[in-house]
Amino acid sequence: MLGMDIKREDILHLAALSKFSLSDAEITALGKDLNDIVKYISQLDELDTDNVEPTYQVFEMQNIWRDDEVKIQDAEREALLALTKEEKEYQIKVPKVL
Amino acid sequence: MKVANNKITAERLVKDALTKAKHFADYNIFTYIDEENALRKARDIDKRIANGEKVGRLAGVPYALKDNFLSPDGDTTASARILTGFHSPITATAVAKLEAEDAIMIGRTNMDAFAHGSSTENSFFGPTLNAYDKERVAGGSSGGSAVAVALDIVEFATGTDTGGSIRQPASLNGVYGFKPTYGTISRYGVVAMASSTDCVGFFAKSPDDIDLLMSITNGQDPNDMTTLPDYYSASESSEKTSATIGIVKDFDNESVDVEIRDALKDKIALLKSKGHKIVELEMPSLKYALAAYYIIVPAEIASNLSRYDGVRYGFRSEDSDNLADLYTKTRSEGFMPENKRRIMIGNFVLSSGFYDAFFLKAAKARTLIVQEYAKAFEKCDYLLTPVSPSPAFKIGEKTDDPVSMYLEDVMTVPVNLAGVPGLTIPVGQNQAGLPLGLQLVGPRRSDKNLINFAKELI
Numbered sequence: 001m002l003g004m005d006i007k008r009e010d011i012l013h014l015a016a017l018s019k020f021s022l023s024d025a026e027i028t029a030l031g032k033d034l035n036d037i038v039k040y041i042s043q044l045d046e047l048d049t050d051n052v053e054p055t056y057q058v059f060e061m062q063n064i065w066r067d068d069e070v071k072i073q074d075a076e077r078e079a080l081l082a083l084t085k086e087e088k089e090y091q092i093k094v095p096k097v098l
Numbered sequence: 099m100k101v102a103n104n105k106i107t108a109e110r111l112v113k114d115a116l117t118k119a120k121h122f123a124d125y126n127i128f129t130y131i132d133e134e135n136a137l138r139k140a141r142d143i144d145k146r147i148a149n150g151e152k153v154g155r156l157a158g159v160p161y162a163l164k165d166n167f168l169s170p171d172g173d174t175t176a177s178a179r180i181l182t183g184f185h186s187p188i189t190a191t192a193v194a195k196l197e198a199e200d201a202i203m204i205g206r207t208n209m210d211a212f213a214h215g216s217s218t219e220n221s222f223f224g225p226t227l228n229a230y231d232k233e234r235v236a237g238g239s240s241g242g243s244a245v246a247v248a249l250d251i252v253e254f255a256t257g258t259d260t261g262g263s264i265r266q267p268a269s270l271n272g273v274y275g276f277k278p279t280y281g282t283i284s285r286y287g288v289v290a291m292a293s294s295t296d297c298v299g300f301f302a303k304s305p306d307d308i309d310l311l312m313s314i315t316n317g318q319d320p321n322d323m324t325t326l327p328d329y330y331s332a333s334e335s336s337e338k339t340s341a342t343i344g345i346v347k348d349f350d351n352e353s354v355d356v357e358i359r360d361a362l363k364d365k366i367a368l369l370k371s372k373g374h375k376i377v378e379l380e381m382p383s384l385k386y387a388l389a390a391y392y393i394i395v396p397a398e399i400a401s402n403l404s405r406y407d408g409v410r411y412g413f414r415s416e417d418s419d420n421l422a423d424l425y426t427k428t429r430s431e432g433f434m435p436e437n438k439r440r441i442m443i444g445n446f447v448l449s450s451g452f453y454d455a456f457f458l459k460a461a462k463a464r465t466l467i468v469q470e471y472a473k474a475f476e477k478c479d480y481l482l483t484p485v486s487p488s489p490a491f492k493i494g495e496k497t498d499d500p501v502s503m504y505l506e507d508v509m510t511v512p513v514n515l516a517g518v519p520g521l522t523i524p525v526g527q528n529q530a531g532l533p534l535g536l537q538l539v540g541p542r543r544s545d546k547n548l549i550n551f552a553k554e555l556i
Contacts, residue, residue, distance in 0.1 A: 017449070018400070018429070019425045020429055020442075030438065030439065034443065034446070036501045037439070040504070041389045041393050042389075044386055044459050047386050049463060054465060055468055056294065058468065058515075059280060064323040080410075083187075092409060092410060096421070
């Protein structure tokens, strides 16, 4: 991966995946920053990881179950709906989808 | 710490804290203060004491809450614009446990937005200033909490530590800061950053205070499936009069400030004089920990922060034409530049074509790091290392160079990747009067003994 370049079109693709619209100044700045960061993290190439299993989490327990019973939630529906900007008849209102 | 009783009232303790908070307003420590609410709680505790009722172990103790803990006291914003106006209807388990012991929150503390940063400069509310030099950073991400304790405004403060966000600001402001074993304190009601390393912990002024806070807040929580049953209270105190302390050779190099290396040498001499044994260890994978961290953590951030869309809570951009536009505008206006960098790096390392080269590679590197700690703790009881490569740096010094900011965390992130506990111990000041800190690291579940052993270094 050493020497790989993140180009303007890559930045735009990542911005689309991340749901960001970026100004030209942001595209330039992020281009530089992301190239620096990718160069730094690419040093992992030096590390020999042949025959090493990946670790995704370090919690030592697995499969924590609870009884299959209806749980009373900490927050009421009204309190949660009060957090949104627009609400109508217990529904959250957003601009048109298409 | 000072607890309210028949001699000193909770109202006095809280009033003193509020006065000091006002006095130090220019440090930009708090994002929210509610005097009336805090004083009302204090008077209630005083009444109960006067009536001879039982009060909690933290009766009337004023504390500061990092702004990423949910509670109905003030808005929980994680110091990010996208969460402005978010008034939580629920209370984080850790907060509920502290309040059940009658601790009194006097304010919420400033942080890097979503805990992304090592200086508190990435806050939507501007930087917090270092307790010892107003031209320097508080460290981060829990900068406000560290400075609130360092300036003696509160007895303790909460923090979260994903890659050093408690230990580094503790070091830069000369206070104790503890990140427990992964899974020790519930994260229910804490704004998620990177779920495989996020930990709740504390800033305080002594190991004994940290111990008390740990015994109150640890334990299994039905609302957080990644919590361990209470091993903490059951920990057998180590009766050993002599411990073996490991020094990591790979951390003793020129990238670490000479005064920090001297402080480490002094403490090694002190430990030897007390009859403890010192062993030098090689942990060659640790130098790759930061690279692995800045792959794994952004990947988890990209996933955790995809929930912020302006629909259900927090900030919503005005005048969007359609739903897709609402998402994009809200996220573009609501996140800080560092949030955007991390989300985009996360989506990069997870995207097809790069997953194996970056994310999978980092997950394998993590295995080597976990194994290296396990091996180290076969040879020693604890590791003693620097916390950060240098004392507090100038405000603005690293904001244009994200990689140099990331290097601040080079000696704290391996601890998070391995899920082991780490404690910052203040060890005096450099010639310029800036605080220096060292980090004591132990095996999983050694938390109680590790906190106790810290007293050997004082």
